[in-house]
Amino acid sequence: MKHPVLILLLLCALALPARAQDAFTAGLTGLGTGFNQTAEAVDRLGASGDPRALPLLRALADGRLLRQADGTLLIRGDAGVQDALTNAAAEAAGAEPVRLNNRVRVALRGALGRLQLVSPDPADRQAAAEAVFRSRSAENVPLLDAALARETVPAIRARLALALAASRLMADDPQNKLLGVTALGATSSPEARAVLLEARATNPAIAAQIEEAVAAIDQRLAVRRAAETLFQGLSLGSVLLLAALGLAVTFGVMGVINMAHGEFVMLGAYTTFIVQEALRGIPMLAPWSLPLAVPAAFLVTAACGAAMERGLIRHLYGRPLETLLMTFGVGMMIQQSVRLAFGAQNREIISPPWMQGTLMLPGEIAVTQNRLWILVFSLVILGLTVAAIRFTRFGLEMRAVTQKRAIAASMGIRTGHMDALTFAFGSGIAGIAGVALSQIDNVSPNLGTGYIIDSFLVVVFGGVGSLAGTLVGAFGLGIINKILEPWAGAVLAKVFVLVAAMLFIQRKPRGLFAQKGRAAEA
Amino acid sequence: MSLAVAPPVADARLRLGLRAGLGIFVLLLGIMPLLNLLPVTHPLHVSDFLVSVTGKWICYAILALSLDLAWGYAGILSLGHGAFFALGGYAMGMHLMRLIGPRGVYGHPVLPDFMVFLGYQELPWYWLGFDSFPFAMLMVLLVPGMLALIVGFLSFRSRITGVYLSILTQAMTFALMLAFFRNDMGFGGNNGFTDFKELLGFALNTSAARAGLFYASLVALVLSFLICLRLTRSKYGRVLTAIRDAESRVRFLGYNTTSHKLFAFVLSAMLAGLAGALYVPQVGIINPGEFSPANSIEAVIWVAVGGRGTLVGAVLGAFTVNGLKTWLTSAAPDLWLFVLGALFVAVTLFLPKGLIGLIKGRVQ
Numbered sequence: 001m002k003h004p005v006l007i008l009l010l011l012c013a014l015a016l017p018a019r020a021q022d023a024f025t026a027g028l029t030g031l032g033t034g035f036n037q038t039a040e041a042v043d044r045l046g047a048s049g050d051p052r053a054l055p056l057l058r059a060l061a062d063g064r065l066l067r068q069a070d071g072t073l074l075i076r077g078d079a080g081v082q083d084a085l086t087n088a089a090a091e092a093a094g095a096e097p098v099r100l101n102n103r104v105r106v107a108l109r110g111a112l113g114r115l116q117l118v119s120p121d122p123a124d125r126q127a128a129a130e131a132v133f134r135s136r137s138a139e140n141v142p143l144l145d146a147a148l149a150r151e152t153v154p155a156i157r158a159r160l161a162l163a164l165a166a167s168r169l170m171a172d173d174p175q176n177k178l179l180g181v182t183a184l185g186a187t188s189s190p191e192a193r194a195v196l197l198e199a200r201a202t203n204p205a206i207a208a209q210i211e212e213a214v215a216a217i218d219q220r221l222a223v224r225r226a227a228e229t230l231f232q233g234l235s236l237g238s239v240l241l242l243a244a245l246g247l248a249v250t251f252g253v254m255g256v257i258n259m260a261h262g263e264f265v266m267l268g269a270y271t272t273f274i275v276q277e278a279l280r281g282i283p284m285l286a287p288w289s290l291p292l293a294v295p296a297a298f299l300v301t302a303a304c305g306a307a308m309e310r311g312l313i314r315h316l317y318g319r320p321l322e323t324l325l326m327t328f329g330v331g332m333m334i335q336q337s338v339r340l341a342f343g344a345q346n347r348e349i350i351s352p353p354w355m356q357g358t359l360m361l362p363g364e365i366a367v368t369q370n371r372l373w374i375l376v377f378s379l380v381i382l383g384l385t386v387a388a389i390r391f392t393r394f395g396l397e398m399r400a401v402t403q404k405r406a407i408a409a410s411m412g413i414r415t416g417h418m419d420a421l422t423f424a425f426g427s428g429i430a431g432i433a434g435v436a437l438s439q440i441d442n443v444s445p446n447l448g449t450g451y452i453i454d455s456f457l458v459v460v461f462g463g464v465g466s467l468a469g470t471l472v473g474a475f476g477l478g479i480i481n482k483i484l485e486p487w488a489g490a491v492l493a494k495v496f497v498l499v500a501a502m503l504f505i506q507r508k509p510r511g512l513f514a515q516k517g518r519a520a521e522a
Numbered sequence: 523m524s525l526a527v528a529p530p531v532a533d534a535r536l537r538l539g540l541r542a543g544l545g546i547f548v549l550l551l552g553i554m555p556l557l558n559l560l561p562v563t564h565p566l567h568v569s570d571f572l573v574s575v576t577g578k579w580i581c582y583a584i585l586a587l588s589l590d591l592a593w594g595y596a597g598i599l600s601l602g603h604g605a606f607f608a609l610g611g612y613a614m615g616m617h618l619m620r621l622i623g624p625r626g627v628y629g630h631p632v633l634p635d636f637m638v639f640l641g642y643q644e645l646p647w648y649w650l651g652f653d654s655f656p657f658a659m660l661m662v663l664l665v666p667g668m669l670a671l672i673v674g675f676l677s678f679r680s681r682i683t684g685v686y687l688s689i690l691t692q693a694m695t696f697a698l699m700l701a702f703f704r705n706d707m708g709f710g711g712n713n714g715f716t717d718f719k720e721l722l723g724f725a726l727n728t729s730a731a732r733a734g735l736f737y738a739s740l741v742a743l744v745l746s747f748l749i750c751l752r753l754t755r756s757k758y759g760r761v762l763t764a765i766r767d768a769e770s771r772v773r774f775l776g777y778n779t780t781s782h783k784l785f786a787f788v789l790s791a792m793l794a795g796l797a798g799a800l801y802v803p804q805v806g807i808i809n810p811g812e813f814s815p816a817n818s819i820e821a822v823i824w825v826a827v828g829g830r831g832t833l834v835g836a837v838l839g840a841f842t843v844n845g846l847k848t849w850l851t852s853a854a855p856d857l858w859l860f861v862l863g864a865l866f867v868a869v870t871l872f873l874p875k876g877l878i879g880l881i882k883g884r885v886q
Contacts, residue, residue, distance in 0.1 A: 257685045315871055320685045321599045322870040325826060328819055329866020336859035453696050453815070456689045491700050498697040502690055506676040509686065 023048040025085070032067035032098040039107040046111025054115045054124075056084055061108050066095035073098075117147040122156060129159035133191070136163065138171040162187060166195050169203075177206060185213025188220035227365045229482050235371040237478025238378035239440070241471060242433035243451040244458040245378075245385060248470040249426030250305075252459050253389075253402055256313055256423065257324045260331030261455060262448025264427050267304060268297035268434020269443045270338060273347045290352050290435070297431035304334075305427025309420045331448070339445040347443040355439065374436045381432055386467055388425070398422045457501045463511030472512060477501065536885045540834045540878075544747075551576065551740055555733035574732060574804065579844045580739040581801035586824045586840035587746050587833060588793035593822070594830035595754055596786040597683075597766030602673075602691030603794050604818035605698050606666035610795025611802040611812060612702075613665055615715035616649060617658035618726075618803060622719050635717070636710045646708045655722060662799040663792045669694075670791030671784065678780045678787075683769065692815050699813035714809025721803050732804070739800045743837070746793050750833050753789075762786055763831075823862070826869045829876025838877055 027044035030037035042060070045053040059065040059075045066074040066081070073084035074095050081092040100108075116128030125147075132140055144164040151157045161183065168180030181199075184192040193214055200210045243265060250258050258264075272293040279289045308330060316323045355370040389395035400408040401418040409415045434447075441447055454477075462473025477497055484493035505511070554576060557568040585607050592598040619634040628638040632645060651657045673694055677687055705711035724731040753759050764772045765779050773779045802808045811817075820843075828839020843865065850858040873880065 312867065312871065319870075321688065322874065324599070324685055324688060325819075325822060325866050326870040329823075329863040329870075332859050332863035332866065336856070336863065340856055449816075453689070453693050457693060460686065460689065489704075491704050495697045495701050498693050498700075502693055502697075503676070505686070505690065506680045506682060509680050509682050 024050040024052055027053070028073065028085075031073065032065075032071075035099070035101045035104055038098065038100075039104045042104060042107040042111050046107070046114045049115070049118050051115075051118075051120055054112070054119055057108060057112055057115065059084075060098055060100070061105075061112065063097050063100070065098045066092060067098050068095045114143055117143065117160075118150070122153050125151070125153070125156050126159065129156055129163050133159065133163035133166055136166040136170055136195070138167060138176075140164075140167045141171065141176070162189060162192060165192070169195065169199050174205065177203065178209060181206060181209050181213050185216045188217060188224055190217075190221065193217045193221070224365055227361075229486075230479065231365070231367055231371075233479030233482035234375055234475060235478070236481055237475035238371075238375040239437065240454055240458050240478055241382065241474035242374070242378045242436050243430075244455040244470055244474055245382060245467075246426045246428070246430035246433060247455045248459050248462075248467055249385070249389075249429060250423055251456070252465045252467075252470070253398070254419070254422050254426070255320070255402075256309075256317075257320050257327065258313075258423075258427075259324055259328040259452060260308070260334060261427075261430055262450070262452035263331040263334040264301045264304065264430035264448070265434040265437060265451055266338065266445065266448035267301050267334065268431030269349075269438040269441075269447055270342065270347070270434075271297040271300045271431065272349055272435045272438045273342075273443055276349060287352060290355075290439075293435045294432055297435045298428040299431075301431025301434070302424040302428035305430075306420045306424035308427075309423035313423065314416070314419060335445050335448070342445070344445060349438045349443055351439055370439045374439065377436050381429065382467070382471060385429060389467070394421065394425075398425075453498075457498070457505075460505055460511055461501050463513035466511070466513035469511055469513030476512075536882060539885075540881075544834055544837070548740065548744060551580065552737075555736050558729070558733070570729070570732075573736060575848055577732070577736040577739055577804045578801065579841055580736070580743050581797045581804070582821070582824065582844055583837045583840040584739070584743050584746050584797035584800070585794050585821050586828070586836040587743075587750055588790040588797065589821050590825045590830055590833060590836035591750050591753070591793070592787055592790040593825060594832070594836070595759065595766060596762050596783050596790075597769070598783060598787055599684075599688045599822065600691045600787075600790075601688045601815060601818050601822065602695040603790070603821055604815070605691075605695035605813055606670065606791040606794035607798035607801070607817075607821075608695075608698070608702075608808070608810075608812035609666045609669065610662045610798030611808040612709060612715075612798075613652075613658055613661040613795070614799035614802045615718075615808040616652040616661075616709075617655065618718040618721060619715050620649070620653040621721065622717065625719055626717070634710075634715070636713065637708070640705060642708075649708065659799070662795050666791040666795035666798075667788050670788045674784045674787040675780075678783050692818070695813050695818055696815050699810050699815075702810035702813055710809070712809070714807060714811075715802075716807040716809075718803060718806055726803055726806070735800065735804050739804070742796055742800055746796070747833060747837070749789075750793075754833070758782070758785075820862070823866055823869065825876075827865060827873075827876055829878030832876075832878045835876050835878035842877065 024045070027041055027048050027050075029041065031041040032038060042057065045057060056065065056073070056075065059077075064076045065084070066076060068074065072090075072095075074081050074090050074092060075084050076092065081090050081095075082088065083090045113128055113131050116124045117132070119125055119128070129147075132144065141164065144160060144167060148157065148160045148164060151160055165180045165183030165187075168176050168183065171177055171180070181196065184196055196210050196214050196217070200207055200214075203210065243262075246264065247258070247261050250256050250261070272290065275293040275296050276289045279285045279292070285292065308327075312326060312330065313323060316326060351370055355373050357369050359367045359369055359372060361367055389398065397408070397413045397418050398421070400411065400413055401415050402422070405415055408418075437447065437451075441450075458473040458477060459470055461477065462469025462471070480500070481493050481497045484496055488496060554568050555573055557566050558570065558573045560567045585603065588606075589600065589603045592600050592603070622634065624631045626635040626638070628635055630638045633642055637645075652661070673691070677690060682690065701707060702709055702714075703712060709715075718726050720726055721731070721735075724734065726732075754762070761772065761777055762782055765777070765782055769779055798808075798812075824839040824843045825836045826839070827843050828837065829835030843862075846861065847858060850861060869876065875882070
């Protein structure tokens with residue numbers, strides 16, 4: 001029972017290339033003998049669907065197709081002249097270019113479009129799908145149907161489906177038209193919406209269905225826009241969270257105001273650059289330079305923080321305004337040192353491949369990979385920070401010292417030591433933030449200055465001393481900013497958010513998550 | 523933050539010495555434009571550059587005085603005084619732009635060049651009246667004063683003090699900077715105002731006009747100094763100092779600390795605005811960069827270096843730091859930011875009372 005079918009299939013498989021070959025060679029007859037014959041040959045080649053027809057027709061369109069007196073076709077390429085059939089090198093002597101007129105050009109355009117639809121190169125097929133969508137006509141429907149059945153790449157499939165639906169809309173019979181309307185209405189593309197609106201004027205009979213489809217698209221577009229705004233807000237929030245988290249420890253928990261915080265973020269970004277350059281020569285480690293930069297940046301900035309706390313800040317405890325000015329001066333010196341060491345221009349940080357590109361979520365919501373990673377990263381760092389403060393010996397002693405220094409000291413905790421460690425911890429988080437920010441911001445000496453005011457507002461807005469407040473403050477300000485942006489513009493939205501945060505702090509000076517009880521009195 | 527009480531005799535002698543020093547200093551400043559008129563070969567000739575740069579420093583000294591009134595006497599560490607300075611400068615700049623009249627590049631009878639360029643059809647309403655000098659001078663004082671009134675009222679009423687207030691004022695100047703960078707604010711965007719022609723009928727590029735502005739600034743400095751002196755020596759000034767040192771205690775004694783601080787803050791903002799208004803015609807440009815938070819904090823360090831809580835200190839600090847800056851930015855430009863940063867650290871750690879404190883220590 002099975003054998004005859006198998007044999008039949010085998011025969012078909014064998015016959016297929018041979019038949020295609022036949023169609024291709026047969027299609028060539030008459031090419032270049034006269035305008036009408038050429039146009040017919042072009043039509044035949046277009047219908048053949050043979051991959052070899054594509055370079056030939058392209059050569060014809062560019063005027064690079066030559067014909068010798070004996071009918072042999074040659075293609076002039078960059079590497080010299082080749083035989084169109086055998087690809088063997090050939091002499092161009094005596095060959096004349098095949099001439100074109102408008103009829104041939106029209107035939108060429110159609111044939112090229114059809115051939116590109118079945119081209120083995122996905123970029124060709126993508127371009128063809130675009131072209132067919134733009135020049136939508138009913139006669140493309142069977143062609144597109146066939147191409148859609150063969151297509152495997154999802155992005156091209158989507159374009160083909162769109163082109164097919166738009167072409168159906170041009171058909172004469174209302175059944176086909178309605179199919180097109182339904183298919184277009186099921187997409188969430190502004191282009192489909194434009195096509196439908198255009199068709200509404202010429203097709204009063206199905207205006208109601210078109211209206212319905214447009215409304216469906218509008219709804220989906222609104223959802224998508226909202227989702228994208230939300231993601232942008234979350235992304236900005238994650239940047240704010242990263243920048244503010246270290247400050248939430250040094251300022252929020254310890255009460256030390258560090259205006260050099262932004263410079264620590266900048267140092268973290270430069271550490272990323274140094275790690276990247278150091279690992280450039282080691283093929284095994286080079287792809288991992290970004291993950292390796294995270295602990296490196298933490299250590300570098302934590303060491304800077306510890307040195308700064310022991311050397312300078314501890315002499316100014318209890319004098320916050322002086323601390324503010326002093327740390328600002330230190331920040332200035334750090335910035336100038338980096339400027340002299342690395343130059344004022346931006347340094348390039350190469351993103352690893354897994355952080356590049358855009359991710360398409362269901363519903364065609366575009367999400368840039370690096371921003372998504374930073375969002376995840378910021379939450380992980382927040383989790384680790386909370387865990388370090390809540391569940392480790394270090395965190396316990398840190399809380400003890402900040403809550404009641406004298407009692408903590410009498411319990412045998414070295415309070416000075418803890419101050420240095422806590423400040424180093426907060427500074428280290430700033431360094432980690434620098435690693436992440438190096439992916440989306442320019443790595444230059446004044447990278448940090450842009451973040452310092454935002455970070456302080458986030459910490460104060462959320463409530464000093466509350467990490468949950470910092471989380472809510474960062475994402476809240478980020479999302480509000482992105483919601484305002486479409487109708488106020490980026491700069492004005494930022495100004496609004498700054499003013500709103502200032503007003504909010506004046507209404508609730510202790511922030512969203514005000515500390516209650518004895519800690520608040522300290 | 524109370525300053526140590528010096529023995530009365532030494533204190534009086536020191537005060538006398540400082541006043542005398544200040545008097546001589548003002549006199550020296552006063553003859554500078556005259557010395558500029560001497561022939562270039564004369565040994566006492568003062569160069570154009572020195573006169574114009576000193577004119578700038580006098581404006582900075584007024585700004586330092588105003589900041590000292592807020593920080594040194596009322597305990598309000600404002601990191602946004604540059605905003606008041608810049609607003610005063612912008613008000614003056616608007617007047618100067620209106621005076622250009624049809625002499626602009628585009629030759630429009632009323633609209634300044636940047637408005638023609640941006641396609642404005644008529645003057646925005648907030649530009650009306652700026653062609654009148656008295657109105658512009660009123661705005662120089664009123665606009666910074668109003669902003670200080672609003673920000674101060676909201677903050678002091680909510681009892682926002684210390685670093686919170688500092689951050690808030692810094693955010694204020696940052697927000698203003700972003701806003702003024704926008705083209706459609708009607709303030710020239712990125713480029714701000716420049717190409718001024720005249721003021722009160724005098725062409726600005728003549729040495730007579732420069733000398734006039736120099737003297738106007740000097741008079742303004744002396745007047746501001748006297749106002750601040752009078753104020754801080756009065757009973758009001760004593761209460762203000764008490765608020766600086768122990769606000770809660772003063773409040774419990776029955777004083778309305780909010781209104782005391784508010785008055786000092788608003789007056790301080792107006793003085794800063796005046797400084798900015800005198801500054802702009804001398805440098806010939808005003809742009810949103812003046813709002814940058816770094817400018818405001820630099821002004822704070824002038825006061826800290828001179829010695830906050832002493833009016834002479836503020837003036838001394840402004841001249842010292844800016845003199846150093848002018849010299850270093852030409853002699854060793856890379857070094858200047860290190861020196862400025864080191865000044866912040868050194869003053870806060872080793873010299874909390876500034877140069878005046880150093881002199882006081884010597885005298886005693």
